[in-house]
Amino acid sequence: MxxxxxxxxxxxxxxxxxxxxxxxxxxxxxxxxxxxxxxxxxxxxxxxxxxxxxxxxxxxxxxxxxxxxxxxxxxxxxxxxxxxxxxxxxxxxxxxxxxxxxxxxxxxxxxxxxxxxxxxxxxxxxxxxxxxxxxxxxxxxxxxxxxxxxxxxxxxxxxxxxxxxxxxxxxxxxxxxxxxxxxxxxxxxxxxxxxxxxxxxxxxxxxxxxxxxxxxxxxxxxxxxxxxxxxxxxxxxxxxxFNAPRDIPKTFDIQGLEAHDKIPRTKYFHPMMEEEEFDRAIKEGVEAAVLGVYDDGYFPERLTNGLKKLTDQTQN
The missing domain is CATH 3.40.50.1170 (L-asparaginase, N-terminal domain)
Known part of the structure; x- marks a missing residue:
């Protein structure tokens, strides 16, 4: 892929x-x-x-x-x-x-x-x-x-x-x-x-x-x-x-994707996890992260380095 x-x-x-x-x-x-x-x-x-x-x-x-x-x-x-x-x-x-x-x-x-x-x-x-x-x-x-x-x-x-x-x-x-x-x-x-x-x-x-x-x-x-x-x-x-739609949602370009395309291996990370979980996920071949967040999208700062490691690994 x-x-x-x-x-x-x-x-x-x-x-x-x-x-x-x-x-x-x-x-x-x-x-x-x-x-x-x-x-x-x-x-x-x-x-x-x-x-x-x-x-x-x-x-x-x-x-x-x-x-x-x-x-x-x-x-x-x-x-x-x-x-x-x-x-x-x-x-x-x-x-x-x-x-x-x-x-x-x-x-x-x-x-x-x-x-x-x-x-x-x-x-x-x-x-x-x-x-x-x-x-x-x-x-x-x-x-x-x-x-x-x-x-x-x-x-x-x-x-x-x-x-x-x-x-x-x-x-x-x-x-x-x-x-x-x-x-x-x-x-x-x-x-x-x-x-x-x-x-x-x-x-x-x-x-x-x-x-x-x-x-x-x-x-x-x-x-x-x-x-x-x-x-x-x-x-x-x-x-x-009686109310007008206001903000226009951000869209992601997925043009070209078809239903038969393979889905990457995914893992869920909740805010109470330790950073080492990201290292383990990389070794397991995880390609995508789903984040459990606080309120409107807040993610613990102590986990951001681990998340960056995973995303960098996926992009390489």
Whole structure:
């Protein structure tokens, strides 16, 4: 593996695991830089009418509870995650979005999000990029599992450059076959949000809340927005934005990485470790470090020399 690819994969693995440890401003109403989505260009590839003024939204599915199948309508705990195809949900809600948007679908995975690894994250990221680059696509909805939704959102946020298009992640708490299944409504709300609001950011849309990924997380089957991350709410399955996204996240260039690329050997270092652990890791062939940090990223000074040894060894 080339040095550049190894370093890119180190960033992915470190980000993927460290997000678990990072999980634990109000602007004027209708800020001028949150604008309605521009009309989508003509799309002959998608067989849309040339005169159509409606935007085109790509709905990408990875599986999860929103596409889950249980044994009965009362079964909300023992079900097969991702057993349904995204088109089966779209057919349920088509009448409620067809006046405001065209929708194209792509089932890129059918996986329970608890089984996501770096290769699944790369697959999702590359699938989103493919659609963002198409000029006729106004934005992307990603239907995924809620257990790792905040991790997927943070990964996408830091590895996809801004395209002046909205990416909305959504899912469900109850499977598609259950009474009160919330997946169809969440997907409908996400389509409306992407089609009518150009936020130019990655957002999570769950339980009538529209939030940025930063510090947002799932807790006791509900989603909690991080500090300053709540952008708006959903009313009648349509977005109402009352806060503007502020800071633009830093992105890492992982262009060229594919899901089949080998992942470097990784080790976790917590703040109470001794510096000798880094020497031992070098001897074991460790190529990437995941750091447990204090607060917003503080790492003990006494361990920085050991960390530098490891990073220098990896770069040589």
């Amino acid at each position: 080339s040095l550049i690819s190894s370093q890119k994969l180190m960033l992915i693995v470190a980000f993927f695991i460290a997000t678990f440890f990072a999980v634990l401003q109000t602007a004027p109403i209708t800020p001028p830089y949150i604008k309605t989505n521009p009309t989508a260009p003509e799309s002959t590839a998608l067989n849309e009418p040339p005169e159509s003024p409606k935007p085109t939204v790509a709905v990408l599915a990875t599986g999860g509870t929103a596409l889950g199948k249980g044994g009965s309508p009362t079964d909300t705990s023992h079900y097969i995650s991702g057993a349904s195809h995204i088109d089966s949900v779209i057919d349920l809600i088509r009448l409620d979005f067809q006046e405001i948007a065209h929708v194209v679908t792509h089932q890129i995975l059918s996986t329970d999000s608890i089984n996501f690894h770096a290769k699944e994250l790369i697959t999702i990221r590359n699938g989103i990029i493919e659609y963002l680059r198409r000029p006729e696509i106004s934005g992307v909805v990603v239907v995924t599992g809620t257990t790792t939704m905040h991790i997927v959102a943070r990964f996408i946020e830091h590895t996809i450059p801004l395209f002046n298009k909205t990416i909305a992640l959504t899912g469900a708490i109850k499977p598609l076959t259950a009474y009160g299944a919330d997946g169809p409504g969440h997907i409908l709300s996400a389509i409306h949000t992407v089609a009518t609001r150009c936020l130019n950011r990655v957002v999570i849309l769950m339980e009538n809340k529209i939030m940025l990924p930063r510090r947002s997380y799932k807790h006791h089957n509900t989603f909690v927005p991080g500090d300053g991350s709540l952008l708006g709410s959903v009313v009648n399955f349509r977005p109402e934005i």
